[in-house]
Amino acid sequence: MDLNERVAGIPPSLTLAVDAKAKAMAAAGENICGFGAGEPDFDTPEHIKEAATKALREGKTKYAPNDGIMELRVAIADKLASENKLAYKPEQVLVSNGAKHSLFNIFMALCRDGDEVVIPAPYWLSYPEMVRVAGGKPVFVKGSDGSGLKITPAALKAAITPRSKVLVLNSPSNPTGTVYARAELAALAEVAVQHGLYIVSDEIYERMVYDGVEATSVGALSPEIFKRTITVNGFSKPYAMTGWRLGYFAGPLELVKACSALQSHSTSAPNTFAQYGGIAALRGPQDCVDRMVKAFDERRQYLHRRLTALRGLTCVRPTGAFYAFPNIAGTGLASLDFAARLLEQEKVAVVPGLPFGADDHVRFSYACSLANIEEGMNRLERFVKRLA
Ligand code: PMP
Numbered sequence: 001m002d003l004n005e006r007v008a009g010i011p012p013s014l015t016l017a018v019d020a021k022a023k024a025m026a027a028a029g030e031n032i033c034g035f036g037a038g039e040p041d042f043d044t045p046e047h048i049k050e051a052a053t054k055a056l057r058e059g060k061t062k063y064a065p066n067d068g069i070m071e072l073r074v075a076i077a078d079k080l081a082s083e084n085k086l087a088y089k090p091e092q093v094l095v096s097n098g099a100k101h102s103l104f105n106i107f108m109a110l111c112r113d114g115d116e117v118v119i120p121a122p123y124w125l126s127y128p129e130m131v132r133v134a135g136g137k138p139v140f141v142k143g144s145d146g147s148g149l150k151i152t153p154a155a156l157k158a159a160i161t162p163r164s165k166v167l168v169l170n171s172p173s174n175p176t177g178t179v180y181a182r183a184e185l186a187a188l189a190e191v192a193v194q195h196g197l198y199i200v201s202d203e204i205y206e207r208m209v210y211d212g213v214e215a216t217s218v219g220a221l222s223p224e225i226f227k228r229t230i231t232v233n234g235f236s237k238p239y240a241m242t243g244w245r246l247g248y249f250a251g252p253l254e255l256v257k258a259c260s261a262l263q264s265h266s267t268s269a270p271n272t273f274a275q276y277g278g279i280a281a282l283r284g285p286q287d288c289v290d291r292m293v294k295a296f297d298e299r300r301q302y303l304h305r306r307l308t309a310l311r312g313l314t315c316v317r318p319t320g321a322f323y324a325f326p327n328i329a330g331t332g333l334a335s336l337d338f339a340a341r342l343l344e345q346e347k348v349a350v351v352p353g354l355p356f357g358a359d360d361h362v363r364f365s366y367a368c369s370l371a372n373i374e375e376g377m378n379r380l381e382r383f384v385k386r387l388a
């Protein structure tokens with residue numbers, strides 16, 4: 001068929017594909033250890049489900065306002081003010097079908113043809129594809145294992161050209177699990193502001209931080225930074241609501257209006273009763289989040305201990321999100337080969353680093369049970385020993 005080349009050139013999301021393959025193999029009776037999906041294994045907390053069910057029963061089954069229910073936008077603005085020290089008005093919040101949709105809207109609205117979007121690598125694999133579809137050009141700045149897989153202000157500066165328009169920041173990071181310290185983020189944001197870049201700060205993993213590390217909201221660093229920052233967040237990760245498809249961004253009103261118009265012609269508002277669940281998530285008790293984070297932390301420590309005990313693998317200590325991103329260069333295999341052989345020989349599903357911009361790494365999600373991690377590590381140990 002004669003397809004639009006921007007769309008025809010998109011590879012399908014490998015995180016979703018690995019997860020689908022692992023699930024299909026498990027359904028066919030294979031004993032799979034899945035580390036693929038970046039998806040909490042917990043169910044959505046009961047009070048959130050209850051609020052959505054109540055909304056359904058009360059007939060909240062019609063279209064919601066395109067930008068989201070005002071009560072939810074107010075709850076989001078309140079959350080951003082109290083937890084993140086970000087002073088957005090509810091009108092500056094646009095609710096969408098997941099943070100992925102928010103990001104897509106943002107890149108569509110910001111990128112003119114050929115505009116450069118600077119993306120620290122390793123990166124979440126959907127950023128470059130979204131930028132390309134929007135007509136922009138992703139420019140990568142690489143963080144090394146030696147620098148904790150983070151980028152430096154000098155490297156960022158070196159990547160900036162007259163076409164640079166946007167800097168993407170994602171701390172805590174998918175896939176690396178690393179978190180930028182406040183001063184590190186401030187130094188990067190300073191460079192961005194000096195060069196007139198907008199900052200898209202994807203803060204979806206902000207609640208998942210460990211070892212006493214804190215997640216910093218980029219927009220809270222200074223009034224100048226705030227003006228140029230677009231804050232993205234969602235419900236999928238903190239409240240185990242991946243299937244609800246609910247996310248949002250807050251930013252300059254002009255951008256919100258542009259994205260709102262785009263959304264009004266593409267998807268309209270997200271699911272109405274899901275939005276009532278979102279209100280309950282933000283306004284309700286937060287101890288459910290703390291409990292999930294505590295469980296992730298236990299898994300993280302165990303996984304990291306096992307990974308770093310293996311010959312041929314090294315792994316930066318993850319302090320955020322729910323991913324570990326070991327370097328596998330010492331095994332002599334590139335990431336696609338490593339992941340394919342591990343799945344075939346030991347039925348362990350991991351995501352190759354290549355589409356994250358790091359072919360010498362693979363990603364393990366530890367949003368799965370400790371028993372799964374234990375069994376998966378036993379299998380991985382066997383696999384790596386055979387390679388030696
Ligand atoms: N940003 C990052 C870094 C992610 O890992 C994900 C994956 N879920 C998203 C955004 C999008 O999440 P959702 O669309 O489920 O809100």
Ligand code: GLU
Pocket residue numbers: 013015016036037038039100126174
């Ligand atoms: N973001 C998660 C991941 O990286 C879920 C899948 C996706 O949307 O990419 O695994």
